[in-house]
Amino acid sequence: MDLQQLSFLVVGATFCLYVGIAFWTRARSTRDFYVAGEHVHPILNGMATAADWMSAASFISMAGMIAFMGYGGSVFLMGWTGGYVILAMLIAPYLRKYGKFTVPEFIGDRYYSKAARAVAVLCLVVCSVTYVIGQMKGVGVAFSRFLEVDYETGLLVGMCIVLFYAVLGGMKGITYTQIAQYCVLIAAYTIPAIFISLQLTGNPVPQLGLGSTLQGSDVYLLDKLDQVVTELGFREYTTDVRLSGLNMFAFTLSLMIGTAGLPHVIIRFFTVRSVQAARSSAGWALVFIALLYSTAPAVAGMARLNFIQTLEPVPGQHLPVEERPQWFRNWEKTGLLAFQDKNQDGRIQYHADVTRNEMTVVDRDIMVLANPEIARLPNWIIALVAAGGLAAALSTAAGLLLAISSAVSHDLLKGIFRPAISEKQELLASRIAMACAVLGAGYLGLRPPGFAAGTVALAFGLAAASIFPALIMGIFSFSVTREGAIAGMLSGIGVTLLYVFQHKGIMFIPGTAFLGGTPPNWFFGIEPNAFGAVGALVNFVVTFSVSRFSAPPPNEVRHLVESIRVPTRAGIAHGR
Amino acid sequence: MPRLSTERAQIYWRRNISLVIRLLVVWFAVSYGCGILFFDFLNGIRVGGYKLGFWFAQQGSLYVFIALVFYYARKMAALDREFDVQDEQGDN
Numbered sequence A: 001m002d003l004q005q006l007s008f009l010v011v012g013a014t015f016c017l018y019v020g021i022a023f024w025t026r027a028r029s030t031r032d033f034y035v036a037g038e039h040v041h042p043i044l045n046g047m048a049t050a051a052d053w054m055s056a057a058s059f060i061s062m063a064g065m066i067a068f069m070g071y072g073g074s075v076f077l078m079g080w081t082g083g084y085v086i087l088a089m090l091i092a093p094y095l096r097k098y099g100k101f102t103v104p105e106f107i108g109d110r111y112y113s114k115a116a117r118a119v120a121v122l123c124l125v126v127c128s129v130t131y132v133i134g135q136m137k138g139v140g141v142a143f144s145r146f147l148e149v150d151y152e153t154g155l156l157v158g159m160c161i162v163l164f165y166a167v168l169g170g171m172k173g174i175t176y177t178q179i180a181q182y183c184v185l186i187a188a189y190t191i192p193a194i195f196i197s198l199q200l201t202g203n204p205v206p207q208l209g210l211g212s213t214l215q216g217s218d219v220y221l222l223d224k225l226d227q228v229v230t231e232l233g234f235r236e237y238t239t240d241v242r243l244s245g246l247n248m249f250a251f252t253l254s255l256m257i258g259t260a261g262l263p264h265v266i267i268r269f270f271t272v273r274s275v276q277a278a279r280s281s282a283g284w285a286l287v288f289i290a291l292l293y294s295t296a297p298a299v300a301g302m303a304r305l306n307f308i309q310t311l312e313p314v315p316g317q318h319l320p321v322e323e324r325p326q327w328f329r330n331w332e333k334t335g336l337l338a339f340q341d342k343n344q345d346g347r348i349q350y351h352a353d354v355t356r357n358e359m360t361v362v363d364r365d366i367m368v369l370a371n372p373e374i375a376r377l378p379n380w381i382i383a384l385v386a387a388g389g390l391a392a393a394l395s396t397a398a399g400l401l402l403a404i405s406s407a408v409s410h411d412l413l414k415g416i417f418r419p420a421i422s423e424k425q426e427l428l429a430s431r432i433a434m435a436c437a438v439l440g441a442g443y444l445g446l447r448p449p450g451f452a453a454g455t456v457a458l459a460f461g462l463a464a465a466s467i468f469p470a471l472i473m474g475i476f477s478f479s480v481t482r483e484g485a486i487a488g489m490l491s492g493i494g495v496t497l498l499y500v501f502q503h504k505g506i507m508f509i510p511g512t513a514f515l516g517g518t519p520p521n522w523f524f525g526i527e528p529n530a531f532g533a534v535g536a537l538v539n540f541v542v543t544f545s546v547s548r549f550s551a552p553p554p555n556e557v558r559h560l561v562e563s564i565r566v567p568t569r570a571g572i573a574h575g576r
Numbered sequence B: 001m002p003r004l005s006t007e008r009a010q011i012y013w014r015r016n017i018s019l020v021i022r023l024l025v026v027w028f029a030v031s032y033g034c035g036i037l038f039f040d041f042l043n044g045i046r047v048g049g050y051k052l053g054f055w056f057a058q059q060g061s062l063y064v065f066i067a068l069v070f071y072y073a074r075k076m077a078a079l080d081r082e083f084d085v086q087d088e089q090g091d092n
Helices: A003-024 A030-038 A042-053 A056-098 A103-110 A114-146 A151-201 A221-231 A247-261 A264-270 A275-293 A296-311 A326-333 A381-418 A422-444 A454-476 A481-505 A532-548 A557-566 B006-037 B050-082
Strands: none
Touching: A003 A114, A003 A151, A003 A381, A030 A151, A030 A221, A030 A264, A030 A381, A030 A422, A042 A151, A042 A264, A042 A275, A042 A381, A042 A481, A056 A103, A056 A114, A056 A151, A056 A247, A056 A275, A056 A296, A056 A381, A056 A454, A056 A557, A056 B050, A103 A114, A103 A264, A103 A381, A103 A454, A103 A557, A114 A151, A114 A264, A114 A381, A114 A422, A114 A454, A114 A481, A151 A275, A151 A296, A151 A381, A151 A422, A151 A532, A221 A296, A247 A264, A247 A454, A247 A532, A247 B006, A264 A275, A264 A454, A264 A557, A381 A422, A454 A481, A454 A532, A454 A557, A481 A532, B006 B050
16 A cells, blocks of 8 residues: 555544544533533543644644754743643633633633623634634645645645534534544654654664664764754754843743643633642643653754755765655655755755755755654554644644634623523534634635744734733732733733734735844844743733722622632533 | 631632742743753753753753642642642542
8 A cells, every 4th residue: 555545544544533523522512512511531631732732833843943943942842831830830720710611701700891801802813813824724734745635625624624523512522532633643743753763872762862872883862963063064953042042031931921821722721620630630731742842852853863864974975866765855846855956066965054055945844744754664654644743733723713712602792792692592603603713714724814924933922912911910919900901911912913013024914024024123132923921021011000000900809819719619610 | 618717718828829939930940040041051061962951951841840730739739638628529
């Protein structure tokens, strides 16, 4: 059986699995639809959270980014895991105790204002939509590369699958499909890593392999890597700082608090039985996430080394054009890998200096996708990687779509415009909202607006600057007022968007960047994607200042805050 | 379920906050401290093939994060029992 048939088989089998689970876990009430009936086991919720969390960016792009950034890529590793520490200690248990269905609902109650709830819905939709576009693109790309179907066809198939299980099962269906998707994606990620680690170092544990000596020599892998990249004129792998220490600091912080403020992650903790379950579930989520995240640096370092040694097996001996391996030729067809024999010597020179470099295109994404081929692993593993990439993109897309649709049906429709509708009507409305969200996301995936690239990091910055501070102050302060919170959220998200637009163009349209997109114009050298940390600071300052000059919150708010701080009677969620 | 008096609730909350602050100091130290601020200094120390600063940034901080969250969950469960404020459904 050839690779394409095998890929269809493996991907088809996983899709049947997801659809089967959806039938088995249909939602029968709004509580099922929004919070999976609140009886998901903490370990299972941890798995679902990990799949919800790890998107196409984590699965496909992250190791590639680290491979080419070296130490600088650490911001993603620390940022996207450290956020769970904040989430577990400062947010998840208290919001679970509050016991309602959505994040804007909490903001509306805590800040005694429908306007605050509406602003929170706005922030949620902005963050989630920027994030979901990237996932839909990931689905289309995974299909077109592995199954050789059109990007559009692939996207449509992916949309139908999500439409089916998300509309039918809501949070309940999504939870159990995410558990299955986690199993698929983690197997697809770790199995190739284990084989490659064995080949290079003889150690089957990739996390240890990265710190070991190379097979058949006493040179450490990382030392060898440092040596070969510097010989090619790149900066040393293990010390390559991303712009500056301050920028790395701000970027890591922005990713961490963005993680803790992303509504689709927070609502996963509404599905467990109790406050204590929410605390331990955050730990399990982190275990399942770290399984992939601690493997990623090993994949990155080993792939970079393999890649360079393919092109230049012995220093000075460059790869002859005619002898380039099959995987190299396969990826050339996709346009993600390209070379140009500039000096016409029939060999391929790879170098940091652009004038000498003949590897004109090396897309970072191929580091994970081509890894099994580079290591000559069997075809079924390559097929599994395709299924893993799709699982990562679909699971995150479904979680985001649920966050969007519940904000529309529960917060806007039930909470603000039509409070009188019955539960049955609300359930129908939430299904319709979900279907519209899927179609909208699919449309954006088909006709990606100019800003599709790099949107994921931006979504974190926006969540960090808007929702995270409002939640933290809502839980830890009695005195923050409605006026303060609304002004804070709007100024936080406003400042962050303004900074991104002024350096990257309004709505990312090239040529509209009025301050230039280069480092000398950046505020303290902080890149736009890392600006969420500054936006959050602005939010905190504005909120506190405005709160000092507005009427203090009513007494009920004090009681609400007191009650969420104590776990007793977490009870059953009563949505309003 | 006996209601918690306001004073007891305040003591419970302060104990929670002090635990969280101590753990966040560790959280900050391993990621921003070892991984970024003292990165160069720690790179002078080697553990196998890893320079220590690099190891903290790409491996060590992740493992410490996991330990912190589970430690927090365990300590809070004990605190809940001490103040008799556990969730009635909460043994899982």
